[in-house]
Amino acid sequence: MRSRSAKTSSQPGALIIFLSLLLFPGGCGAPGEPQPLSPPVPTAISDLAAHQQGNGVALVFTMPGHTTTGQRLAQPPATEIFRGVLKPGGKPDDKSFRLVYTIPGELAHDYTADGKIQFIDPISAEELRAHPGMTLAYRVRTRAAKDKDSADSNTVTATVVPVPEKISAVDSQVTQNAIKLSWPVPELVPGSNAPTITGYHIYRGELDATQAIPAAKDLSEAKWASPLALLAEVASNSYDDRLFDFGKTYVYLVRSVITADGKAVESDDSVPAIVTPKDTFPPATPQNVVAAVLPGPNGGRLVDLSWSINLETDLAGYRVYRSEREGELGQALEAQLLLSPAFRDDSVQAGRKYWYFVTAVDRAGNESGPSEPALADLTQPLP
Secondary structure (H helix, E strand, O other), rough: OOHHHHHHHHHHHHHHHHHHHHHHOOOOOEEEOOOOOOOOOOOOOOOOOOEEEEEEEEEEEEEOEEEEOOEEEEOOOEEEEEOEOOOOOEOHHHOOOEEEEEOHHHHHHEEEEEEEEEEEOOOOOOHHOOOOOEEEEEEEEEEEEEEEEOOOOOEEEEEOOOOOOOOOOOOEEEEOEEEEEEEEOOOOOOOOOOOOOOOOEEEEEEEOOOOOOOOOOOOOOOOOOEEEEEEEEOOOOEEEOOOOOOOOOEEEEEEEEOOOOOOOEEEOOOEEEEOOOOOOOOOOOOOOOOOEEEEEEEEEEEEEEEEEOOOOOOOOEEEEEEEEEEEEOOOOOOOOOEEOOOOEEEOOOOOOOEEEEEEEEOOOOOEOOOOOOEEOOOHHHHH
């Protein structure tokens, strides 16, 4: 009986030891002591791409959203951009890579477009002139915790060549059917051997109508309704944008294009042109106005007017004016616009002459000039 009691009394202690070994297998620290958490390490970027844009290299990549352990990152990590060169054999020289820029995580949104980070590493014009056609290599890392970077991204290269200087100004002229853009032909970078310009790329974006237009054409704080996107490719230094709406605010940028190694290379952005087209263009003057004198109620008379329909897509309606003096416009007969090209005037009196004019009005309130007068002679008996 004693031995059974001893055995029974020892079981709780053994159980505690067994559970301690399960909870703290390494035996480090006292039981229940909190262990330090490993800092989060973002997954490595694998879709880094690079191409020359103006006097710089545009880098595009997707920001990681998870850690190497599969946990979702609570906020964008910081991004470190490294630039290096190639060995004589064409392979990246690992020892040459240097940190050239860091994008803080809280500023990642400022560099995001179409769901990807887009960053331009500027190359000085002096360096381009000194080393035309040089090839640069890039890698990026991200960091969600201090001193704990992700692994290197894939390595990409970009060959940079001298490009024309950026276009100094883009002139705009608003017409009824187009925003006409034109710009001076830019010069090549002095002392460079850049190829001749083969054409131009026009980019257009739309600013948020609820925000103020950026001062001094500084787009760094612009609020976009639609971001800048390629609108057209042209061979000459002018372009007519016919796909626009009055009242919206557009931003236009133009880049000249050269060809290097069979690839199109763009210059830096031009000085932006910010245009808010206003509709100040009246519709066409109504044509073929006819006035017919007809019998009216109670033995009286009336004048039946008709004219050719206007074809403007923003037409709001017509106004009819009447005068009893030849050559004078007179007064509008209706306060509201007429929606169809016809009107019947039953307020006339026998023995008088009336001259009628018709105008067209668009939705912006622009009114055309008056039509040719149509005479209704009520001094003559009805046929």
